[in-house]
Amino acid sequence: MIKSLKxxxxxxxxxxxxxxxxxxxxxxxxxxxxxxxxxxxxEFPLRPHKIEIFQINVGYMCNQVCxxxxxxxxxxxxxxxxxxxxxxxxxxxxxxxIPTVDxxxxxxxxxxxxxxxxxxxxKIGVKEIIVRSNLTIIRxxxxxxxxxxxxxxxxxxxxxxxxxxxxxKTDAQRGEGVFAKSIQALKQLNAVGYGKPGSGLxxxxxxxxxxxxxxGGQAQLEMEYKRNLKKDFDLDFxxxxxxxxxxxxxxxxYLLASENYEDYMxxxxxxxxPAAVEGVMCRNTISVDWDxxxxxxxxxxxxxxxxxxxxxxxxxxxNLEKLEARxxxxxxxxxxxxxxxxxxxQGTVT
Amino acid sequence: MEKSYYNPKDLKKFGDIAEFEPKLAEKFFxxxxxxxKAGALTEREKSLIALAVAHAVQCPYCxxxxxxxxMQKGCNEAMMMEAVHVSGAIRGxxxxxxxxxxxxxxxxxxx
Numbered sequence: 001m002i003k004s005l006k007x008x009x010x011x012x013x014x015x016x017x018x019x020x021x022x023x024x025x026x027x028x029x030x031x032x033x034x035x036x037x038x039x040x041x042x043e044f045p046l047r048p049h050k051i052e053i054f055q056i057n058v059g060y061m062c063n064q065v066c067x068x069x070x071x072x073x074x075x076x077x078x079x080x081x082x083x084x085x086x087x088x089x090x091x092x093x094x095x096x097x098i099p100t101v102d103x104x105x106x107x108x109x110x111x112x113x114x115x116x117x118x119x120x121x122x123k124i125g126v127k128e129i130i131v132r133s134n135l136t137i138i139r140x141x142x143x144x145x146x147x148x149x150x151x152x153x154x155x156x157x158x159x160x161x162x163x164x165x166x167x168x169k170t171d172a173q174r175g176e177g178v179f180a181k182s183i184q185a186l187k188q189l190n191a192v193g194y195g196k197p198g199s200g201l202x203x204x205x206x207x208x209x210x211x212x213x214x215x216g217g218q219a220q221l222e223m224e225y226k227r228n229l230k231k232d233f234d235l236d237f238x239x240x241x242x243x244x245x246x247x248x249x250x251x252x253x254y255l256l257a258s259e260n261y262e263d264y265m266x267x268x269x270x271x272x273x274p275a276a277v278e279g280v281m282c283r284n285t286i287s288v289d290w291d292x293x294x295x296x297x298x299x300x301x302x303x304x305x306x307x308x309x310x311x312x313x314x315x316x317x318x319n320l321e322k323l324e325a326r327x328x329x330x331x332x333x334x335x336x337x338x339x340x341x342x343x344x345x346q347g348t349v350t
Numbered sequence: 351m352e353k354s355y356y357n358p359k360d361l362k363k364f365g366d367i368a369e370f371e372p373k374l375a376e377k378f379f380x381x382x383x384x385x386x387k388a389g390a391l392t393e394r395e396k397s398l399i400a401l402a403v404a405h406a407v408q409c410p411y412c413x414x415x416x417x418x419x420x421m422q423k424g425c426n427e428a429m430m431m432e433a434v435h436v437s438g439a440i441r442g443x444x445x446x447x448x449x450x451x452x453x454x455x456x457x458x459x460x461x
Contacts, residue, residue, distance in 0.1 A: 164424075164426070166426065168427075169426065207424075209421070209422070211421070213418050213421050213422050215422065216393075216394075216422040216423040216424055217393065220388075220392060220393060220394060220423065220424070221423075221424045224394070270362075
């Protein structure tokens with residue numbers, strides 16, 4: 001298993017070094033910056049719509065170390081959200097009637113307060129509780145084996161990464177043996193009703209390219225996934241979300257090491273779709289880090305680009321009105337969300 | 351004078367062929383775009399056909415373009431290599447089937 005960039009003391013574990021790359025090089029002369037793309041569309045500064053999704057990154061600890069991880073998550077990451085911060089998030093959800101809470105990580109299930117939080121969110125009537133489960137956590141340890149039943153009990157919407165419907169590409173990105181364990185976990189989820197017609201239990205899968213290329217059509221890929229997972233493993237799921245890899249953290253490290261960085265950025269710029277700007281996820285989402293700070297999205301979180309209104313940067317100073325009036329911070333990684341059909345934690349945006 | 355006949359950066363300049371003959375280029379690119387839309391065949395099937403033909407006509411631009419296109423459309427390495435084998439089989443078969451013509455001629459000339 002590889003180690004996180006942070007554990008390796010890789011220079012990209014310093015946010016400043018990532019930003020220097022994103023702001024320099026080909027964006028100094030050859031390619032337009034993201035800001036320059038938004039200006040003629042009269043979309044700069046980018047403004048949010050109504051906040052509908054409260055995405056909480058409950059910690060960077062993970063049982064996997066995926067090569068493309070934008071969080072730089074792994075077993076060696078110790079950042080975990082405290083119960084006090086989680087309680088404050090519950091208060092915010094209740095007071096502001098935000099309909100969706102989206103739990104991510106790392107492996108969110110590894111936060112010791114995870115189950116308590118889901119139970120409480122369920123009690124206060126949050127309409128939708130999304131858990132971004134990496135699947136293998138369900139098989140990692142006996143204490144996680146009952147997660148499918150727990151998810152079912154609270155009507156959790158499960159969203160799980162599976163970058164391909166076969167082992168080779170999946171394991172190349174997510175680690176040796178991950179595909180087999182993911183299939184076992186999916187079987188467990190199916191067994192309690194997830195992904196089954198009429199159950200009301202939603203199991204969505206996430207496809208992201210296993211290399212320096214952009215995702216293809218979501219509908220066609222979903223069809224291929226459904227056909228092959230059914231044929232090979234008798235598995236069912238609801239929707240496939242295609243997500244573009246953004247050039248930060250470990251994926252940026254891969255792009256640089258494989259000498260694909262400039263070509264990849266050119267592809268993202270060439271594929272810039274003005275129609276995708278309207279639906280980018282930062283317009284209806286607030287991302288919270290383990291320490292309670294807020295960001296326009298999980299990617300800005302990893303680049304330490306906090307929401308730009310200093311009076312409401314932390315959950316202890318949460319102010320919905322101010323957050324909905326803020327200017328969203330952008331940089332060249334944002335091209336990943338506007339390429340082609342667009343990309344978000346909910347898949348394409350056009 | 352270029353030092354090489356092929357420059358990978360020229361692939362991005364494909365559209366520049368309109369500079370010398372815009373009307374025909376417009377018709378060509380419109381038609382090209384239509385050809386690759388899903389119809390009786392899926393976009394993915396068309397991409398694999400394009401990849402096979404790219405190898406048959408030995409166009410390095412097309413090989414680069416349709417390898418990436420096929421990967422974007424979810425094709426794996428085995429699918430792409432099978433497409434290349436189809437290309438090779440047809441190329442090889444095209445030579446071999448002419449062996450029948452050779453045999454016909456040889457038999458006609460022989461006692």
